Amino acid sequence: DAKTTQPPSMDCAEGRAANLPCNHSTISGNEYVYWYRQIHSQGPQYIIHGLKNNETNEMASLIITEDRKSSTLILPHATLRDTAVYYCIVRPLGDPGTYKYIFGTGTRLKVLA
Amino acid sequence: DAGVIQSPRHEVTEMGQEVTLRCKPISGHDYLFWYRQTMMRGLELLIYFNNNVPIDDSGMPEDRFSAKMPNASFSTLKIQPSEPRDSAVYFCASSLNLDRVNIYGYTFGSGTRLTVV
Numbered sequence: 001d002a003k004t005t006q007p008p009s010m011d012c013a014e015g016r017a018a019n020l021p022c023n024h025s026t027i028s029g030n031e032y033v034y035w036y037r038q039i040h041s042q043g044p045q046y047i048i049h050g051l052k053n054n055e056t057n058e059m060a061s062l063i064i065t066e067d068r069k070s071s072t073l074i075l076p077h078a079t080l081r082d083t084a085v086y087y088c089i090v091r092p093l094g095d096p097g098t099y100k101y102i103f104g105t106g107t108r109l110k111v112l113a
Numbered sequence: 114d115a116g117v118i119q120s121p122r123h124e125v126t127e128m129g130q131e132v133t134l135r136c137k138p139i140s141g142h143d144y145l146f147w148y149r150q151t152m153m154r155g156l157e158l159l160i161y162f163n164n165n166v167p168i169d170d171s172g173m174p175e176d177r178f179s180a181k182m183p184n185a186s187f188s189t190l191k192i193q194p195s196e197p198r199d200s201a202v203y204f205c206a207s208s209l210n211l212d213r214v215n216i217y218g219y220t221f222g223s224g225t226r227l228t229v230v
Contacts, residue, residue: 034218041193043204043221046157101219103156 004088013083018075020107022088025069031099033064033102035073037084044087044103047073051093059095078111085109117222119205125228131193134225137186138207147180148191148204148221156204162188192211202226 005023012018024033034049048055048062050071054064061074075082087106091099118137136166138145146161160170162182170180177196182188192199205221 036218041223043206043224044219045221046218049218100158100161105155 004090006086006088006104006106006107008105009110011110011112012075013076014080014111014113015077018078018082020073020075020086020088020108021070021111022073023070024088024090027057027068027090031090032093033068033071033088034061034091035060035062035077036087036089036103037082038087038106039084041082047086058084076108080111080113083109083111117205117207118224119203119225121225122223123226123228124206125230126195128196128229129194130229131197132192132199132227134203134205134227136188136190136222138205138206139220141187142207142209143221144184145188146206146208146220147188148199148206150204150224151201155226159190160205172200191220194226195227197229200227200229 003026014023030047032051034046035047037047038044045060048057050062050064052064052093062071064071073086085106087103089101091101117139120135123131139195144161144163147159149155149159157172160171161168165182165185173215177194178189180190188201190203202224204221206221210220
């Protein structure tokens with residue numbers, strides 16, 4: 001599996017956009033970029049995923065560079081409830097058992113009031 | 114849907130005792146995963162099931178760990194005998210089948226915090 005690199009921690013002011021970067025320079029052509037987050041004392045929560053086009057859903061936006069070697073998760077208006085550890089994961093599309101999610105250490109985002 | 118339900122939320126037991134963790138996946142999900150999370154090792158996949166059948170248990174740390182899925186709505190993770198180093202948060206996750214899993218991702222339960230003293 002391709003490895004990802006994320007900053008260990010970030011702060012963001014409440015109401016501002018939170019931009020969480022992820023480097024995945026060895027990503028393969030068939031690997032998607034997934035983002036999960038884990039709020040304290042809860043299980044990880046799926047946020048969004050994409051292959052090469054930018055994606056947006058009700059939770060966030062995902063911007064993937066043209067060379068696919070990095071991506072940015074954007075929380076457009078961060079709230080205190082967005083304080084969590086954010087995981088960037090790359091894996092191929094396919095059997096969820098064969099292509100397991102490998103969770104790294106993630107980025108600990110703290111949203112400040 | 115109530116999501117993935119795990120019980121108990123917290124478990125404190127003495128070393129050497131048997132511990133059973135329980136999981137009810139989301140109805141209709143074909144895959145079930147057991148993860149363990151510690152500060153030192155992060156989130157580790159222990160075992161996963163597909164249609165109630167264990168497919169890959171290579172992440173199970175020792176023979177003291179066993180998992181079963183007797184039906185589509187219930188799974189257990191058992192540790193016998195338990196040791197202090199088993200202290201961790203254990204998560205269960207379920208997923209839709211191959212065709213749709215990559216839209217919804219995994220759904221995790223709230224976890225069981227196990228403390229072995």
